[in-house]
Amino acid sequence: MGTSKGLRGLGLGLGLAMLGVSLTAAAAQAADATGIWLRDNGISKVKVAPCGNALCGHVVWLKEGADPNAKIGQRVFYEMKPDGKGNWTGKAFNPADGQTYSGKMSVSGSTLTTAGCVMGGMICRSVNWTRAN
Numbered sequence: 001m002g003t004s005k006g007l008r009g010l011g012l013g014l015g016l017a018m019l020g021v022s023l024t025a026a027a028a029q030a031a032d033a034t035g036i037w038l039r040d041n042g043i044s045k046v047k048v049a050p051c052g053n054a055l056c057g058h059v060v061w062l063k064e065g066a067d068p069n070a071k072i073g074q075r076v077f078y079e080m081k082p083d084g085k086g087n088w089t090g091k092a093f094n095p096a097d098g099q100t101y102s103g104k105m106s107v108s109g110s111t112l113t114t115a116g117c118v119m120g121g122m123i124c125r126s127v128n129w130t131r132a133n
Contacts, residue, residue: 031086031107036060037129043067045132046076048105048112055080055088055105057114059095070095077114080105092116 033055036047045061057077062070080090080103092103094116101116104124110131117124 033080033086033088033105033107033112036132037112038132040128040130044070046129048077048080051078053081054078054090067096069098077103077105 033048034050036045037057038045043063043066044059046057047060048055048057050056055077056075057080059070059072059074059076062072074093074095076093076095078091078093080088083089083104086107088105090103090105091100092114093100101118102121104113104115104117104121106113112129112131113126114129115124115126
């Protein structure tokens with residue numbers, strides 16, 4: 001009798017542990033930055049995908065009349081490495097001025113926020129993106 005109760009308790013414990021693993025995996029997946037993202041002003045889409053041991057973002061679509069310095073295939077985020085849950089740091093290229101900045105990305109739900117920063121991250125300009133896929 002004691003063994004049967006112990007096994008049931010073990011089964012319940014394993015079930016709860018598996019549920020915890022599933023919920024943790026779902027939370028990690030929710031913060032996944034990979035995919036195609038539409039810029040908040042609607043003029044471009046960027047595909048974020050693994051590149052080596054980091055994430056990179058390339059322009060995959062431009063609205064007619066978008067910044068003439070931006071080009072499809074252009075890499076605008078690179079060397080983005082995890083920096084906490086749902087956050088990445090690396091580099092951001094701005095086609096408008098041709099400059100590369102220290103970069104940050106963060107995901108919250110279906111929103112990606114990217115930022116290019118100067119002065120060691122003290123001054124940043126951010127852009128919001130919405131998941132397009």
